[in-house]
Amino acid sequence: MSRVNLLGLLPSELEDLAVELGASRYRGRQLATWIYRKSVFDLEAMTDLPKDFRQELAERAVVEVPELEREMPSADGSRKLVFALNGASRISSVLMPDDERITLCVSTQVGCGFACGFCLTGVMGLERNLTAGEIVSQVLVSNRLLEKESRRVTHIVFMGMGEPLANYAAVVKALRILTDAKLGVAYPPRRITVSTVGLVPGIDKLGREDLKVNLAISLHATTDEVRSRLMPVNRSFDLAALLAAVKRYPLASRQRVFFEYVMLEDVNDALDDAQRLVRLLRGVKAKVNLIPFNDWEGARFRRPPLARILAFQSVLLDAGITTTVRWSKGEDIGAACGQLREPLAVASASDS
Numbered sequence: 001m002s003r004v005n006l007l008g009l010l011p012s013e014l015e016d017l018a019v020e021l022g023a024s025r026y027r028g029r030q031l032a033t034w035i036y037r038k039s040v041f042d043l044e045a046m047t048d049l050p051k052d053f054r055q056e057l058a059e060r061a062v063v064e065v066p067e068l069e070r071e072m073p074s075a076d077g078s079r080k081l082v083f084a085l086n087g088a089s090r091i092s093s094v095l096m097p098d099d100e101r102i103t104l105c106v107s108t109q110v111g112c113g114f115a116c117g118f119c120l121t122g123v124m125g126l127e128r129n130l131t132a133g134e135i136v137s138q139v140l141v142s143n144r145l146l147e148k149e150s151r152r153v154t155h156i157v158f159m160g161m162g163e164p165l166a167n168y169a170a171v172v173k174a175l176r177i178l179t180d181a182k183l184g185v186a187y188p189p190r191r192i193t194v195s196t197v198g199l200v201p202g203i204d205k206l207g208r209e210d211l212k213v214n215l216a217i218s219l220h221a222t223t224d225e226v227r228s229r230l231m232p233v234n235r236s237f238d239l240a241a242l243l244a245a246v247k248r249y250p251l252a253s254r255q256r257v258f259f260e261y262v263m264l265e266d267v268n269d270a271l272d273d274a275q276r277l278v279r280l281l282r283g284v285k286a287k288v289n290l291i292p293f294n295d296w297e298g299a300r301f302r303r304p305p306l307a308r309i310l311a312f313q314s315v316l317l318d319a320g321i322t323t324t325v326r327w328s329k330g331e332d333i334g335a336a337c338g339q340l341r342e343p344l345a346v347a348s349a350s351d352s
């Protein structure tokens, strides 16, 4: 019988398991505290649990954490963390410090099946979805790493490898564990952002979950023609359908939807695009992040000159839309936006 992984169960499921093993729900709450609050993964180290309960547990369950195989520091202070999953797959997370804030970009799938033309992860294709445990582990392991520096991840963005809403159930479960203030990892939902290429049914569903996390949309174009060329998903959910779903997404009074816009020379960086973007975002509480394209070998695109990026930004700012130019971190270590790719097989590993 395969043993269940405790890391990835909701606190309520840990309580149920404790009862199944003949113990009280309180023992389940203790388990949740050890795993999610203290990042302790060794059952033997959970010293306030009775010995016979720990033995029962060890027969039925494990606490399985992806192995942190490599830590790749960038000259700009960010770090790519490469995890080996059971089997032969690898994923990466990126830690991005910025003064007091430390943002962790987590992956939700091994590879990605959406094939956005400017993204190296898309070139890999989809290998598999991550489990809720594998998603939460990226946060817990990062926090253990930062503990040595007396720091902690402060913000989490679901923008690494994969499309979060294509792995909906595991992502929502991970969000519940991460935001559970009593027995989970206790992140305020406002510090978590889920990014999507625009899966309309997923956006609607997420809005109904009462999770109150931030929503980010990978927009990247202002016409259906260009967007469909860059992002095949636009053929299923076009700009009109996407913007309508964004307008339905429930926002708290000071919350805004983030729009990610990768800037590609002569593709989507014209002033006409900027003006169209202003019109598209009318009636949306929006913040736009312009991301100058991060090059990778074999890419068909180029980064526009700085003056062009700033002119584009000015049009949005003049229209009253908060717009920042986001210089990606970790470009030198293949950790910047759209650059994440790990070899699929550990055995044949060569750096990407």
Ligand code: SF4
Binding pocket: 112, 113, 114, 115, 116, 119, 120, 121, 122, 123, 160, 161, 162, 163, 197, 218, 338
């Ligand atoms: S941008 Fe996101 S959705 Fe598109 S291919 Fe890359 S990882 Fe997948």
